[in-house]
Every structure is written in C-alpha cells, then in structure tokens.
Amino acid sequence: MSTERSRRPSSHRRRGGLRARRPILAFLIAGFLIIGAFAATGIAWDPFGPAEAGHARSAVPRIGEPWSAGPSASGRTGSPSPGTGSTTGPAVPGTGDGKDKTRPGKPAHPGGSWKPTAALPFDLPAPATLRRGGKLVFAHYFTPYPLSLDNRPAQVDYYTRNYLNPAGESGKHARYGGLLRDRPLPTAPKSGDWEYANLQQEVRTARAAGLDGFTVDLLSLSGKNWERTNLLMRAAHSVDPDFHIMAMPDMTSINPDPATLADALAKLAASPAAHRLGDGRLVVSPFKAEAKTPAWWSQVIDTLRSRHGIRTALVPLFLDYGAHSGEFAPISYGFSEWGSRSYVGQESATRDVKRAHSLGKIWMQPVSVQDARPNQGVYDEAGNTATLRATWKHAIDDGADWVQMTTWNDYSEGSQFAPSLHNGHTYLDLSSYYLTRFKTGSWPQIVRDTVYLTSRVQFAAADPTGNQKLLMAPRRGTAPPRDKVEVLSFLTAPATVRATVGGVPSTYRAEAGPHAELFPLRTGGSSVLATRGGKPVAAVGLGYEAEAVVAVQDLQYYAATSGRD
Numbered sequence: 001m002s003t004e005r006s007r008r009p010s011s012h013r014r015r016g017g018l019r020a021r022r023p024i025l026a027f028l029i030a031g032f033l034i035i036g037a038f039a040a041t042g043i044a045w046d047p048f049g050p051a052e053a054g055h056a057r058s059a060v061p062r063i064g065e066p067w068s069a070g071p072s073a074s075g076r077t078g079s080p081s082p083g084t085g086s087t088t089g090p091a092v093p094g095t096g097d098g099k100d101k102t103r104p105g106k107p108a109h110p111g112g113s114w115k116p117t118a119a120l121p122f123d124l125p126a127p128a129t130l131r132r133g134g135k136l137v138f139a140h141y142f143t144p145y146p147l148s149l150d151n152r153p154a155q156v157d158y159y160t161r162n163y164l165n166p167a168g169e170s171g172k173h174a175r176y177g178g179l180l181r182d183r184p185l186p187t188a189p190k191s192g193d194w195e196y197a198n199l200q201q202e203v204r205t206a207r208a209a210g211l212d213g214f215t216v217d218l219l220s221l222s223g224k225n226w227e228r229t230n231l232l233m234r235a236a237h238s239v240d241p242d243f244h245i246m247a248m249p250d251m252t253s254i255n256p257d258p259a260t261l262a263d264a265l266a267k268l269a270a271s272p273a274a275h276r277l278g279d280g281r282l283v284v285s286p287f288k289a290e291a292k293t294p295a296w297w298s299q300v301i302d303t304l305r306s307r308h309g310i311r312t313a314l315v316p317l318f319l320d321y322g323a324h325s326g327e328f329a330p331i332s333y334g335f336s337e338w339g340s341r342s343y344v345g346q347e348s349a350t351r352d353v354k355r356a357h358s359l360g361k362i363w364m365q366p367v368s369v370q371d372a373r374p375n376q377g378v379y380d381e382a383g384n385t386a387t388l389r390a391t392w393k394h395a396i397d398d399g400a401d402w403v404q405m406t407t408w409n410d411y412s413e414g415s416q417f418a419p420s421l422h423n424g425h426t427y428l429d430l431s432s433y434y435l436t437r438f439k440t441g442s443w444p445q446i447v448r449d450t451v452y453l454t455s456r457v458q459f460a461a462a463d464p465t466g467n468q469k470l471l472m473a474p475r476r477g478t479a480p481p482r483d484k485v486e487v488l489s490f491l492t493a494p495a496t497v498r499a500t501v502g503g504v505p506s507t508y509r510a511e512a513g514p515h516a517e518l519f520p521l522r523t524g525g526s527s528v529l530a531t532r533g534g535k536p537v538a539a540v541g542l543g544y545e546a547e548a549v550v551a552v553q554d555l556q557y558y559a560a561t562s563g564r565d
Contacts, residue, residue, distance in 0.1 A: 117208065119425065119563040121490035122444035124432055130210050130439045131242065135401065137435050138246055138364075139206060139408035139417060141214035141232065143225040146409075147187045147198040154186030163411075166468070166552060176374040177468035177552035180411045185419040195228070199235035203243055205419060206408070209428050210435045213244035213275055215285060215404055219253045221264045233271040244275035246283050248317070251291035258299035259307075265300070266308040277333075281313040285336065285364070289316030290324040294331055301331065315364060317404075321352055329359045336404060339366030341415065342478040343386035349394040357399070365400035367391040367434075369427045372414035372472060372555045379414070379472040379555045381479040384454040384486035385516070388427060392434035403438060405431065414556045422544070426452055426559035433490070433514075446490050446513060449537040451497070451528050454559045455485040455521060458550045466551030483521035487528045490514055495532040502526070502546065523548045528562075538562040 117124065124130075149158040159180070162168030166178040173179040190197050206214065216232060219225045236243045247268050249261060256264070265284060268274055275283045282304070289297065297314060304310040313333035318324050321337040328335070335356045340346060349365065356363040368391050370382035380387075395403050407415045419425045430452065436444045460481035464471070474481055485501045489510045498507045502522025510517070510530070527541035540562035 118448065119561070120429055120432055121446050121448050121450035121563065122433060122436070123447060124210055124436065124444075125440065127207065127210070127240070127242070130436065131212065133439055133441065135403075135439045136212045137210065137403045137405065137438065138213050138215045139211055139405040140248070140410070141202075141216045141245075141408045142410040143217065143219060143228045143232070145184065145411050146195065146228065147184045147202060148189075148194070151189045151194045153189060157186075159183040166466070173375065174467060176377065176470040177464065177466065177554075179375060181372065181374065181414060181554045181556050182411055182416065182420045182422045184409065184411070185421060185424070196231055196235055199228075199232050200239050202408075202418070203232075203236050203239040205428075207240050207243050209432045210439070211405075212242075213246060213273075214408060215246040215248045217287065218247060218249045218264075221254060221256060221260065226264075229268070230271070233268065233273040237271065237273040241272065243273070245271070245273045246275040246285055249284070249286045251286055251288045258296060259303050262300050262303035262307065266304060266310055269304075269308070269310050277313050279311075281311045281333070283313045283315060283333070285315040285317055287317050287338075288319050289314075289328065290318055290320060294328050297328075298331055315362070317364070325355060325359070329361065332361060334362035334364060334401065335359075336364035336402075337366060338406065339368060339391070340477070341368045341371035341380035341382065341387060342475075343381075343383045343390040344479045345477055346390050346394055349391075350398045353394075353398040353400055362401035363399075364402040364404050365391070365395040365398070366406045367395055367403050367431070368406050368415060369417060370414055370557055371475075373412065374470070374472060374553070375412060377470045377472050378475050379478075380475050381460075381481050382557060383479055383482065384484060384518070384557055385427075385430065385452070385488055385559075386486075388430060389434075389516075392431070392438070396434065396438050400438075403435075422556065423559040424561060425564055426454070426561045429561055429563060430488075446492050448490075448563070449492055449495065449530060449532075450490045450561065450563045451530055451538045451540055452488040452490075452559065452561050453485070453526060453528050453540050453542050454488070454557045455501075455526050455542055455546065456483070456555060456557055457544050457546050458554060459483050459521065459546070459548070460555060462548070462550050462553065464550055464553050468552050471553050472555055484518045485521055485526050486516060486518055488514065488516045489530060489538070491530065491537075493532060495530045495537060497528060497530045499528045500526065521546055 152158070154160060163180040164178055164183060166174050168178060187198060187201060213236070214232070216229050218229060233245050236245050247265055249265070265282070269282045277283060286297070301312045301314065304312050314331055315334040315336060316328050316332055317336040317338065319338055321335060325335055337352065339349070353363045353365070367388070369385070369388045370380065372379035394400070405417050407413065407417070409416050409418045411420070416423070417427045417431060419428060433444065460483055485499070487497060487499050489495070489497060491510055491512050493512050495510055496507060497510045497517070498505055499517065499519055501519045502524035504522060506519055508517060523546050525541060525545045528539065529536055530538040540560050542558060542560050544558055
C-alpha cells in the first residue's frame, strides 16, 4: 500500500457521516436510483494493504445512501456502530448480468454504424464528424479511481467499505469524514480480466460522449498505477484506434532523472493509443511542468530522440502559466494550465489563449465542473453548473485548440465528469452539448425536451454533528458560498416549468433552447416538471433530500437529468 501512495503536497492542483438522503417522490424512486446509482492527493492509491486482508465485515453505507447521518437515522455520529449498516441496499443498475446499462449510446466497433444516444437533448454527431475539424477534447484520467478496485458487488466493494465510510481503512480518513463523497457508477463484477474490461467500458463511455481521449496522470513509473496506465492504453486501442491517451507526468508526485522519465515515456509511446500529432511527434503534457527547468525538459526530449528515435511535442501544463510560459516557449508545442474551479476568476482565460497564440503555440483549455476536497479542507464554489458552462464558454469563445476536462474521475477532488453515484451522467451529457459546438462551430439543434437539476444536499454553512475535525472552507478567490437549486432546461419550444424545492412550488416560463433558473435551497426534496399545452414534456427529481442537520460535511453538487431512466 505504501509503495503506491502518492507524495503529492496538499497544494496539488491548486491555482497560485454524510447524512442519508431519501428519495423525494415514491413514484420516481426507481428512476432516481438508476440515474444516480451509481482524485486524490496522497491517499491510499493501492487499497489492499495488510489491514484489508483480514477484513471483518462492519457496518457499511447502503448504495445510494452516503454517511451524512451516520449509519442510522438515530445515530448522528461520523463513525458506524456495529450492526447498523447494511450490505444489501437497493438494486444497482449494471450489476446483474454484466452488461453496462448506463453508458450513453454504446458505439459500434470502429468501422460500424454510429447510433447517437437519445438521452441528450440533441443528436450527437458521429465521432468521425466531430473529429473532422481538428479540435480535440480530452478528459484527465486519474488511475487510483477506476470503476472497481476489487471486482466485488457495489454494496460491499472497496469504495463503499473504505472510501465512502468515515471509519474506512481503519479510521485513517475519519478526521475529514471519509476520503470520498462520491464514487464511480457501479459496474457488475466480471469474470476474466475484469480490470481490462472495466477500462474498456470507461473508454466507450467517453467516446460515446464525444471525447477524443484521456490525458493520463502518471503518478508513478512502476507499481499499480503504472500498470493501470498501460492497461488503459491497451483498452483504448481495442475500443477505438482513434481514441488516444496523452501522457501527463505528474511532477508533484514523481521526481525521476530525465533519462528515466524518457525511458518510461518511450514504453508508453510503443502503444498505438499514445497521442501523437499528424507528423508523428509524441505529445507529452507534464502536470506542473515548472517543477523542472526548461533545460531539464530539453534533456528528456533529447533522450527520447537520441535513445528511442521519438520526436516530442511538449505541451506543458502550468500551475502558474503567466510566470513560466515565456521561458518554456522555445521547447513547447503548446501550453495549458489547471485553471480555476469557480465561475468567477475565469477572466484570465481569454488573455491566456491570446498569449499562447501570440507565441505560436496551441492552447489546451481546462474545463471543470466543481472542486471539493475533504482531505485538504478546501472547496471552490461552483455555482451549480455555472462553472461548467463558464469554462466551456471560454474554450469556445476564446478559440482554444484543445480542451482538457478536469477531471474524468478524481473523486477525492470532487471534480469528476464521469458517470457517478450522485451525478449519474448529468455533467458528461451537458459537456456533450458544448463539446459539439466547440468541435463543429455550430450549436446543435435541440430535438428533445430535457431538464437538468442540480443542488447540494446540505447548506454551505452546515456544522456537522459527527466526529469530523477538518472542515472544508472556501478557497481564496472563489465565488461566495451559495445555497441554490438550479433548473437548467433545454427545450424544443417554450414551456411552463414548475420547480418544487422543499415542498415550495415555483412556476415560470422558459424559452426554447438552454435556460437556467435558480431557487433558494430548502430542506426536503427537489423536483422539476416542464409542460407544454398542459402536457408534460420533461420531468426529473434529484432523488436526495437536503438536510438541515448533518453528521459529515459534503459540499459537492448533486445532479440529475430527465434524459435518462
């Protein structure tokens, strides 16, 4: 376990029990569970240490019920009491027959026909059409959090027992209420090479959403994360030869000499899935590139060429772009940065793109949805979907060449776009809309009425009653904390929308196309119904109630979409 533990400082990726939630409407329970049924900074990358070998089953949260209120409604503590949890829980999609029932529009094998998913408010173009314009969209893949860590049923797997549970991993995460607040959308245990099959499933999900590939965080050059990186590259090529993996050496986690890093990159470059430019150059995009000097990176580039015959296109990702882009310009093909995770503070994006282009470099724009880090005691105010929409807007309006969605699956930063327990496919589905505009230059036509609902399940200022000692505070420079429920509608024509928050209804008229409305967060459930001519056209409920009293702090936004059953 210790051999795979990251040494990243708490400043990683920074720029310059949970209360049980109850279904809100009985007739929507099944739908909500399907929708919502289902990274980290230095914590437990290899979960199977000595403590797990002799694991005695203790109370675990039900799937769909995080530990907000502890293990039972009456036990308001941050740690479970023996016998109060459950290992059964409600039915989980995708865990019955080994088939993935939750991914959007499973694509045919390369060369076959393409069928867009009907879950979206528009018809997503085929991959070949999206790739025609040359703009690329990647998602940052974090190897510690694949779909499954142990190939066990979701009700009793490692995520449930040890990462969502404040008492998990022998209490090592109790100080901050547990390592995670969300988890990957569960998949059924598989026979054979289940890790490889699960990685293929993730590639299919990303490809079906319109993505071109992953940027993979190289946390180590050996061990489990390295093995998973190589397996991911195999999986990507097997699903789609045009889905590529861009190597992102994480310079907050590794400290190799130039030759060692060059040799490792050459091993990845041997895979046909390795991302290359049209002229054959291998793309390398180091995270926090400024941790090493341009001269150091020049040694890596020179070694790749002289020892391995590999030409390199360096696209450094900076935590301080303004301070370092000039010195890196002579050796770089393009630039990127990690970016702000709040809808305020995005103004610099326009300037950054212009600077990159003025230097003759491409720009990879960060697009994000939110950021909440219990183990670091910090969060950004995302403003429901405001951050997601703002960062996509800058990528589109400012003329970015590539996009990096930050992140695909870093659940300990609460920044995941991948389908998850508490968000379903919502954030990925929304990104497909903006991605289509980014890639094709035209906004897609809305052909299906769809509504998206986002909300926290506790108030930003809630004071947990459990044993959590470290609480998250707003990051400096982020937007002020807010307690709002957002309805984001995509309508084919004007409609009447009725939003009900905590039993209080509000009705308004929404125009065709995208339209966002905010409502005060109240305790209880949230739901929305859109009607036209007196007939319902779209409806969804969050499936989780907001609570005034909570045992563990959870400041991520939860999401649901009417587009998925």
